[in-house]
Amino acid sequence: MAMNAFNPLEATxxxxxxxxxxxxxxxxxxEINTSTDDLVTKDYFKRELxxxxxxxxxxxxxxxxxxxxxACTVLGTLLSN
Numbered sequence: 001m002a003m004n005a006f007n008p009l010e011a012t013x014x015x016x017x018x019x020x021x022x023x024x025x026x027x028x029x030x031e032i033n034t035s036t037d038d039l040v041t042k043d044y045f046k047r048e049l050x051x052x053x054x055x056x057x058x059x060x061x062x063x064x065x066x067x068x069x070x071a072c073t074v075l076g077t078l079l080s081n
Contacts, residue, residue: 008033 008029015025 006033006036 008026011029011032012022012025015028016022020028
């Protein structure tokens with residue numbers, strides 16, 4: 001699904017180099033890493049959206065056919081009387 005490009009080890013090193021204590025740097029990097037776990041790529045999002053749109057299109061097509069069939073049945077019944 002999602003690909004996390006965040007490297008917490010490198011982030012910790014950069015934070016330490018900027019003067020942040022090691023434990024704080026690790027905590028910050030860990031929180032950022034956790035919060036980015038659910039991110040998705042544009043390609044993944046587009047595939048999922050396209051699949052959802054396909055399902056909706058199929059459902060709408062089925063509903064349209066059912067309504068047309070019902071209308072033809074009602075019209076046929078009315079014209080036969």
